Amino acid sequence: MSDRLTGRLFQGMKLAAYGAAYFFAAGAFMSYWPVWLRDRGVTDTEIGTLFMSRQIVTVIATLSVGWIVHRLGGPRGVIVALGIGAIVMMVAYQFSYSFLAIFIVTMIWGFLWSPPMPLYDGVLVTETKKHGLDYARVRMWSSVAFIFGTFLAGIAVDRYGPPWVLYVGMASIVLLAPFALLLPATPPRAATTGHDHAPFRVAELLRQPPFLLFLLACGLCQASHSVLYSFGTLTWRGAGIDDVTISALWAESVAIEIVLMLFGGWLLARLGVCGLIALGLTAGLVRWTAMAFTTELWALVLLQALHSCTFAACHLGAMAFLQRALPTHGAAIGQSLYYALGTGATQAVVYQFSGILYSDYGQRAFLGMTVVSALGMCALLLLARTWNGGLLVGSSEAKGPSLRSG
Numbered sequence: 001m002s003d004r005l006t007g008r009l010f011q012g013m014k015l016a017a018y019g020a021a022y023f024f025a026a027g028a029f030m031s032y033w034p035v036w037l038r039d040r041g042v043t044d045t046e047i048g049t050l051f052m053s054r055q056i057v058t059v060i061a062t063l064s065v066g067w068i069v070h071r072l073g074g075p076r077g078v079i080v081a082l083g084i085g086a087i088v089m090m091v092a093y094q095f096s097y098s099f100l101a102i103f104i105v106t107m108i109w110g111f112l113w114s115p116p117m118p119l120y121d122g123v124l125v126t127e128t129k130k131h132g133l134d135y136a137r138v139r140m141w142s143s144v145a146f147i148f149g150t151f152l153a154g155i156a157v158d159r160y161g162p163p164w165v166l167y168v169g170m171a172s173i174v175l176l177a178p179f180a181l182l183l184p185a186t187p188p189r190a191a192t193t194g195h196d197h198a199p200f201r202v203a204e205l206l207r208q209p210p211f212l213l214f215l216l217a218c219g220l221c222q223a224s225h226s227v228l229y230s231f232g233t234l235t236w237r238g239a240g241i242d243d244v245t246i247s248a249l250w251a252e253s254v255a256i257e258i259v260l261m262l263f264g265g266w267l268l269a270r271l272g273v274c275g276l277i278a279l280g281l282t283a284g285l286v287r288w289t290a291m292a293f294t295t296e297l298w299a300l301v302l303l304q305a306l307h308s309c310t311f312a313a314c315h316l317g318a319m320a321f322l323q324r325a326l327p328t329h330g331a332a333i334g335q336s337l338y339y340a341l342g343t344g345a346t347q348a349v350v351y352q353f354s355g356i357l358y359s360d361y362g363q364r365a366f367l368g369m370t371v372v373s374a375l376g377m378c379a380l381l382l383l384a385r386t387w388n389g390g391l392l393v394g395s396s397e398a399k400g401p402s403l404r405s406g
Contacts, residue, residue: 019142027149039162048355055348066336083176118335136264154247210387219346220376253307280314284373
């Protein structure tokens with residue numbers, strides 16, 4: 001193995017470590033946090049309120065932290081500090097039993113937990129391009145970790161009860177700060193020397209119709225998962241499916257997602273940015289409509305496989321859009337705007353909507369997510385008509401044809 005190849009492999013491992021720790025915990029929480037909430041006496045409507053309120057805090061936190069990093073440069077120190085704060089909030093959850101206490105901790109948790117991901121993705125997009133790595137193949141290790149987190153949480157809940165959701169998540173949360181130190185300390189903009197990317201203001205970007213349509217299309221695609229994330233596990237438990245099988249269903253969805261990640265560059269080259277996002281939205285129309293009417297295990301296995309499209313294809317399309325539409329030094333603020341206004345603000349509305357729908361209609365609430373996917377498709381069609389595939393701000397020269405560089 002050549003020194004150059006060894007160096008690229010080592011760089012890829014360092015970049016993947018933080019994402020793996022983050023998504024191990026995310027796998028445990030996304031699958032079983034509603035079960036933990038139910039165990040603490042939280043109602044379905046209150047669950048929707050918690051998800052919505054956390055998303056509102058997420059919008060504020062992600063924009064604020066993203067702006068700070070955009071002004072200061074390197075995000076590593078901020079990510080380390082937020083990781084330390086996350087440990088404190090995990091301990092606080094252990095002593096929260098009333099809805100008010102859980103609500104307060106969840107708001108603080110939302111401020112600490114959400115901003116690191118857009119910062120990390122911004123570093124990942126920039127560094128994989130810089131070192132000739134495939135973004136999708138580095139990012140897929142986050143999906144692998146998500147699978148392990150989901151499986152372990154399912155087994156722990158099945159054997160020891162809902163309180164173990166927090167213990168499983170804590171196992172990787174304590175690694176966030178140390179693994180963040182492996183990320184590059186150099187600000188992403190330092191890698192752009194030699195290119196004439198003019199600085200830009202956030203307001204300038206938000207005045208671009210293609211960027212707003214991108215936020216809406218991808219935001220609605222990701223927000224269409226709201227009923228699944230909030231009530232999927234509860235629905236399947238109510239249908240008599242055991243926790244180990246439920247964890248296998250969650251793990252399967254991400255395992256198929258990994259397969260798509262492996263072929264992400266190939267798909268992007270053939271479908272293009274809008275084509276990848278369209279794949280996610282089209283799959284959503286099928287997935288959510290079917291989930292409204294069945295809890296048969298064989299059907300859920302097939303429908304969970306569509307997560308590779310509804311999440312992964314849309315996410316890869318979004319990352320490709322940001323890489324093409326923004327100069328490199330705008331990665332941090334671009335990611336923050338996407339996560340805050342695109343997925344964050346949109347999900348805040350849809351999560352509350354989902355809680356109300358599920359409280360009134362149960363499983364049929366998935367049909368509301370079909371409508372959300374359809375609205376996202378309308379926004380995407382307008383994006384395809386208004387964006388020429390190049391930079392929206394900064395230099396007029398288009399950079400980088402794909403997520404893969406080198």
